[in-house]
Amino acid sequence: MEKPLRDIQMTHIKYLILASRQGKVRLTKWFSPYSPKEKQKIVKELTPMILARKAKMCNIVEYSDHKVVYRRYASLYFICGVMPDVDNELLTLEIIHRYVETMDSYFGNVCELDIIFNFSKAYDILNEILMCDGSMAESSKADVLKHVMTMDSMEGNDNLDRVLS
Amino acid sequence: MAGSSLNNFIKDVRGAKTLAEERSIITKASAKIRTKLRDDHLPLEKRRKNIQKLLYLYILGEKTHFGQVECINLIASEEFADKRLGYLAATLLLDESEDLLTLLTNLLNNDLNHPNKYVVSLALTTLGSLGSSELARDLYMDVENILKGSRDPFIIKKALQCIGKLITKDFTLLDIFDTKLITSILENHSLCTHGVLLGINKVLQSILLNHETFQLSLSNDGYADDSKPLLNELVKIIPELLSLLQSLSIKNFEPEYDIQGTCDPFLQCESIYTLRLFFEQTLDLSQYQNKFCDLLTQIATNTDGAKNCGQAILYETARTIFSLNLEQPLRVLGVNILAKFLSQKDNNTKYVALNTLLKVVDQEPETVQRHRKFISKCLRDPDISIRKRALELSFAILNDVNLVEIVDQLIGFLAGAIDDDKTLIVYTVENLVKILESHNISDEKWKLSILFESLKLAGTYVTSDITGDILISINNSKDTIQRRNLVVDMLMISLDETKNCEISEDNIAWLIVTIWCIGEYADEILEDPSCRQALSETKMTNFLVLQDKTFNISNKKLINYLLTAALKLSSKFKDSGCIEALRQIILGHTKDSDLLIQSKSVQYEIIFAQPQSVKKVLLETMPVFERRKCMKVGNTSPELKKIHKSTDKSSNVALLDLGSENDKKKDTEVANSSTPADLLADLFSSTSIDENTKNTSRNGKTVQISVSATKIYDSDTIQAYVQLISCDAGSAQIELYLKSSKAISDIKPFSAVPRTQKLTLGQLYPGNSLQKDEVCSQVLKITGTGKLKLRIKLDFKLNGVPVEQQFDYKFEQTL
Numbered sequence: 001m002e003k004p005l006r007d008i009q010m011t012h013i014k015y016l017i018l019a020s021r022q023g024k025v026r027l028t029k030w031f032s033p034y035s036p037k038e039k040q041k042i043v044k045e046l047t048p049m050i051l052a053r054k055a056k057m058c059n060i061v062e063y064s065d066h067k068v069v070y071r072r073y074a075s076l077y078f079i080c081g082v083m084p085d086v087d088n089e090l091l092t093l094e095i096i097h098r099y100v101e102t103m104d105s106y107f108g109n110v111c112e113l114d115i116i117f118n119f120s121k122a123y124d125i126l127n128e129i130l131m132c133d134g135s136m137a138e139s140s141k142a143d144v145l146k147h148v149m150t151m152d153s154m155e156g157n158d159n160l161d162r163v164l165s
Numbered sequence: 166m167a168g169s170s171l172n173n174f175i176k177d178v179r180g181a182k183t184l185a186e187e188r189s190i191i192t193k194a195s196a197k198i199r200t201k202l203r204d205d206h207l208p209l210e211k212r213r214k215n216i217q218k219l220l221y222l223y224i225l226g227e228k229t230h231f232g233q234v235e236c237i238n239l240i241a242s243e244e245f246a247d248k249r250l251g252y253l254a255a256t257l258l259l260d261e262s263e264d265l266l267t268l269l270t271n272l273l274n275n276d277l278n279h280p281n282k283y284v285v286s287l288a289l290t291t292l293g294s295l296g297s298s299e300l301a302r303d304l305y306m307d308v309e310n311i312l313k314g315s316r317d318p319f320i321i322k323k324a325l326q327c328i329g330k331l332i333t334k335d336f337t338l339l340d341i342f343d344t345k346l347i348t349s350i351l352e353n354h355s356l357c358t359h360g361v362l363l364g365i366n367k368v369l370q371s372i373l374l375n376h377e378t379f380q381l382s383l384s385n386d387g388y389a390d391d392s393k394p395l396l397n398e399l400v401k402i403i404p405e406l407l408s409l410l411q412s413l414s415i416k417n418f419e420p421e422y423d424i425q426g427t428c429d430p431f432l433q434c435e436s437i438y439t440l441r442l443f444f445e446q447t448l449d450l451s452q453y454q455n456k457f458c459d460l461l462t463q464i465a466t467n468t469d470g471a472k473n474c475g476q477a478i479l480y481e482t483a484r485t486i487f488s489l490n491l492e493q494p495l496r497v498l499g500v501n502i503l504a505k506f507l508s509q510k511d512n513n514t515k516y517v518a519l520n521t522l523l524k525v526v527d528q529e530p531e532t533v534q535r536h537r538k539f540i541s542k543c544l545r546d547p548d549i550s551i552r553k554r555a556l557e558l559s560f561a562i563l564n565d566v567n568l569v570e571i572v573d574q575l576i577g578f579l580a581g582a583i584d585d586d587k588t589l590i591v592y593t594v595e596n597l598v599k600i601l602e603s604h605n606i607s608d609e610k611w612k613l614s615i616l617f618e619s620l621k622l623a624g625t626y627v628t629s630d631i632t633g634d635i636l637i638s639i640n641n642s643k644d645t646i647q648r649r650n651l652v653v654d655m656l657m658i659s660l661d662e663t664k665n666c667e668i669s670e671d672n673i674a675w676l677i678v679t680i681w682c683i684g685e686y687a688d689e690i691l692e693d694p695s696c697r698q699a700l701s702e703t704k705m706t707n708f709l710v711l712q713d714k715t716f717n718i719s720n721k722k723l724i725n726y727l728l729t730a731a732l733k734l735s736s737k738f739k740d741s742g743c744i745e746a747l748r749q750i751i752l753g754h755t756k757d758s759d760l761l762i763q764s765k766s767v768q769y770e771i772i773f774a775q776p777q778s779v780k781k782v783l784l785e786t787m788p789v790f791e792r793r794k795c796m797k798v799g800n801t802s803p804e805l806k807k808i809h810k811s812t813d814k815s816s817n818v819a820l821l822d823l824g825s826e827n828d829k830k831k832d833t834e835v836a837n838s839s840t841p842a843d844l845l846a847d848l849f850s851s852t853s854i855d856e857n858t859k860n861t862s863r864n865g866k867t868v869q870i871s872v873s874a875t876k877i878y879d880s881d882t883i884q885a886y887v888q889l890i891s892c893d894a895g896s897a898q899i900e901l902y903l904k905s906s907k908a909i910s911d912i913k914p915f916s917a918v919p920r921t922q923k924l925t926l927g928q929l930y931p932g933n934s935l936q937k938d939e940v941c942s943q944v945l946k947i948t949g950t951g952k953l954k955l956r957i958k959l960d961f962k963l964n965g966v967p968v969e970q971q972f973d974y975k976f977e978q979t980l
Contacts, residue, residue, distance in 0.1 A: 025224060025225065026224065029257075039226075056512065056547055056548065058515065058516040059512075060513060060516050089480075089516075089517055090473055090513060090514065090517060091431065091434050091480075091481070093477075094424070094430055094431070094477055116175060120217060120220060120250065123253055123257070124253070127256075131364075132291075132293030132294035132326060133293070135363075135435070136431040137326060137363060138322065138359070138360040139359045139360065139429045139431040139432055141421075143319075143358070143360060147319060151245075154246075154281075155246040155249065
């Protein structure tokens with residue numbers, strides 16, 4: 001896939017895939033433009049590759065023309081594609097961890113089922129943590145939670161308005 | 166209950182017992198959603214539910230295009246829940262190329278000016294992720310106005326992120342970008358939350374990365390102007406950034422941003438990266454240089470390297486030092502940071518450290534050397550990716566002084582390697598052979614013993630190319646006595662039934678080398694009385710007969726070697742029984758199903774019958790082979806994969822020379838009855854031709870300049886050619902070729918077109934460094950209107966020194 005040179009040097013996560021230990025995809029978010037075919041190919045090739053890795057191995061894998069940073073939390077794998085030489089793989093691990101922590105506070109002891117049934121919430125939280133191009137948008141967990149919850153309550157108010165009117 | 170139908174749907178899908186059942190549930194649901202969405206009178210609440218289900222299908226990787234319009238309908242709704250879901254769905258289901266984006270423009274425009282800040286934030290996020298260059302141009306001013314008008318850090322943060330992205334979408338926006346946007350925020354400390362600062366970093370990075378292209382496009386339009394007003398304005402922000410970074414690295418505890426005792430590693434890393442981009446610009450920043458260097462040193466000393474978050478900052482610091490190639494003390498500091506990573510238990514830090522050291526070994530070879538101990542320890546790491554990097558790095562730091570030490574470690578690696586390591590084993594042996602050839606090694610015995618040792622350990626995996634290389638090395642050995650001794654050792658193992666279990670049955674390379682050595686050196690060995698006891702003509706013959714039986718059908722390559730060995734021995738052996746047995750081997754293949762082997766044995770049979778005087782001349786010991794230049798590794802060690810793919814063309818040829826090609830030549834020679842001297846001349850000339858045709862082969866990929874390409878630029882180092890591949894109304898495709906007359910690296914071509922046009926650059930193929938006379942190419946796609954003209958600026962490094970060249974070219978065509 002051809003991309004303008006300048007696009008290549010921005011620090012950002014190219015995509016995030018959440019996959020279960022059985023290889024089921026639980027969430028995908030693409031920050032760089034990929035065609036549906038490419039998306040399918042990446043998910044299909046990457047998940048078994050990551051699942052096959054042993055626990056002691058490092059969390060960075062080379063895949064295709066880029067690198068993949070992943071971390072396993074209980075039954076769920078968080079997989080991020082990053083730009084080699086530009087992105088800081090260790091920092092990406094921190095970002096993943098921050099995402100998990102935030103969901104943990106939001107759901108209270110988050111587990112895979114929470115994410116399966118509330119995927120749109122998982123997206124909402126992600127959209128507050130990461131910018132539209134996949135780099136860190138907010139380093140305060142409290143701030144992220146505050147805004148997600150305010151928006152949640154605004155949705156509730158909609159319902160309230162309807163009942164009242 | 167509101168959410169229940171989505172939950173039920175998810176439960177149904179999860180409950181499916183078989184894949185087929187799951188498929189049928191999904192197909193049914195998908196069809197149902199499709200029908201529902203077509204119904205214009207569906208209440209909004211139902212629409213929302215359908216879109217939620219559709220999003221679940223999206224996660225499952227199903228087709229969702231039919232819901233795209235519906236996302237836009239939801240966004241148009243006045244209810245916040247609808248808008249929120251609509252925007253979420255839009256960012257997931259739509260992409261930049263969709264025509265539907267034009268429908269979005271108006272909605273976004275409205276919502277950007279919405280009284281509710283969360284609606285504004287949703288619109289900003291969506292604009293950022295979907296913004297095509299048209300959207301960027303249409304809505305940029307709205308975003309800028311939000312930034313100017315708002316006092317809310319949340320909105321400012323979102324607007325900054327959006328602007329950063331819009332600039333990468335359309336760099337001409339830099340023309341109207343106002344640096345006051347940023348400075349005014351920085352002046353007001355109450356606005357500067359970390360989120361806002363991250364946003365500012367993003368905008369700065371975006372400007373710095375796009376500025377060069379922007380500047381080129383300006384000068385291309387005739388606004389030739391070397392002053393960089395925008396950058397000169399931005400430079401004033403540097404002190405701000407420096408002091409921000411400094412305070413972050415000292416600050417001990419701020420609960421909101423603290424991670425295990427480190428203050429906001431995210432912001433620290435982003436700020437370091439932004440500063441790095443500043444210093445990479447061609448600006449005079451000498452007044453800030455010292456401060457920046459001091460700060461990096463301070464971060465390196467103050468940051469706690471025991472935890473991942475601290476390590477991330479240290480890693481960023483080290484990378485910055487090498488990327489800017491800062492002064493020597495800092496480079497040493499950088500290497501030491503990475504070496505410390507190597508000594509720790511954590512695999513991730515080991516991996517990034519090895520990876521980075523591999524890149525900087527040229528910049529600071531001595532310091533990297535000092536940490537050899539840790540590198541060699543990584544050769545035994547349980548993680549294969551770490552072993553791989555450690556191998557590459559071992560080869561990269563190898564020099565004449567540490568040669569013996571490192572090679573011994575590598576042999577140790579081979580001895581401990583497991584089946585998973587196949588590619589690593591091949592890589593190691595391949596490079597070991599090259600290293601042994603390219604370095605001047607006086608101890609011939611050691612060199613040969615390493616060759617035999619690696620064959621013994623890794624012969625099962627090595628390719629026939631490497632086997633050929635090893636044969637050449639043995640053949641070319643200057644110390645014939647040492648060689649004989651080692652060959653004797655080898656035969657002692659192979660021919661002795663009690664010992665040959667040391668060698669794996671699959672070790673074909675070992676067998677081939679044994680067979681070849683018997684054919685070449687049997688007479689030398691038997692001359693030595695001490696060997697005659699253990700190694701007799703009969704034993705060798707029996708060995709060959711046994712191999713012939715074992716591999717008759719399964720390994721034709723080995724049979725090729727076997728036939729040649731049998732023929733060679735016919736002039737060396739005296740025992741008539743043995744000679745007859747050898748003849749039978751050859752005879753046995755005259756009806757072989759493999760045509761090459763068949764014709765070879767028929768011809769060998771004829772030579773076999775020739776009188777001794779004729780044979781002696783024909784079957785003399787092989788002459789010394791000339792090595793080709795490509796046998797070089799070491800400091801330039803490219804990455805494993807690349808070496809792997811490139812399996813040098815020339816060593817391929819060498820193998821053929823030794824094995825079959827050579828024999829074919831002999832055969833034709835018998836037919837033409839020309840002299841042996843001619844034969845050799847022939848042999849070498851064929852290899853030299855091969856070298857000439859080698860051309861631009863790297864990674865097995867070559868680029869050749871198209872015949873119809875026009876030369877547009879010529880300097881003493883580089884020539885540029887272009888070819889217009891297509892030129893239709895509104896779009897053109899051009900291939901740019903760069904041919905180098907010297908070895909250059911880090912080539913970065915920057916191209917620019919007039920402002921009425923938009924340029925998309927392909928990647929440089931096959932890579933960004935060129936050897937002498939090699940060619941690389943890049944595809945340029947231009948869309949827009951107006952005269953087709955290009956301004957190209959080439960940045961590259963000649964012997965490590967940066968060079969910049971620039972030129973223009975006008976095509977006759979107009980878009």
